[in-house]
């Protein structure tokens with residue numbers, strides 16, 4: 603670290619940890635743990651002044667105990683081992699009341715947890731010899747709460763954020779010589795979503811124009827899970843882990859953000875540890891089981907989409923032998939229709955007809971006369987047993 607670098611204010615921008623989340627039934631606890639180990643090490647070795655977490659710390663309003671334990675550990679180690687401050691805002695998945703437990707006490711330790719409208723416009727100040735930065739955390743706000751707290755006329759996310767930014771600007775105007783950072787959890791127009799972000803739309807209005815942040819030196823955004831740069835000083839760090847196969851192609855990372863006396867100096871990507879690569883494979887069961895083309899994916903988290911014309915026998919068990927980390931099996935032919943019939947017809951079919959459709963579906967040809975008779979006898983027998991019981 604040279605002399606120049608010691609005169610910077612340095613942030614690490616991350617978001618959307620979703621502690622407590624599962625990936626197709628698999629706990630991501632170990633993957634989250636590895637990310638936290640990595641984050642503490644980066645914060646320490648890069649002499650980060652503050653780690654900014656732009657919302658969705660937890661996956662659910664009521665996080666499971668091991669997720670609470672991970673956050674307890676992360677904030678403690680960031681302060682005590684890495685010597686950094688921590689600023690976290692509530693996202694749309696977080697419970698403001700639960701996230702902000704003991705927040706006034708934590709503030710003294712350098713952990714700034716911001717929820718609700720109350721503290722909007724009050725910055726966390728970071729200073730070095732030359733650089734002075736005012737960091738304004740703007741938590742996710744339901745439009746209704748902005749209406750109630752600030753008398754905002756328009757019940758939308760854009761109006762709530764405009765009102766919040768009005769408070770930020772009023773405070774910043776009183777701090778000459780300060781550079782500005784804003785943290786927000788929102789869907790900014792131009793951003794690319796994927797299928798793991800919970801919709802935050804209210805009455806169809808969910809996008810917020812980037813212009814609402816005009817004049818801010820760096821906006822640390824959360825909500826979208828793919829890392830993206832909307833402008834040099836307007837970025838989504840994205841989530842540190844992939845939460846579905848739709849994110850298989852994402853590069854997960856955090857941003858190291860440097861400020862000097864003259865403003866934003868640079869933004870550098872810091873790749874996050876990859877717990878296991880993800881692969882989306884498509885083919886027949888035989889191809890997937892035998893083709894050498896798939897050797898490279900045997901230790902990946904796998905989503906397999908079958909193209910067999912007829913549903914093969916026990917595909918899950920067989921594929922697991924080659925791909926022990928198979929997490930998702932898609933069998934398109936069975937996904938939408940039952941025997942070529944609309945699912946809405948099911949109510950009108952007799953049990954025997956439903957069973958015959960099933961036979962056709964899994965075997966690719968209809969039952970013969972003997973089989974039809976056997977099924978009919980079986981159902982008659984079952985009904986007789988039911989009636990006499």
Ligand SMILES: [Mn+2]
Nearest residue numbers: 618658799825
């Ligand atoms: Mn999220």
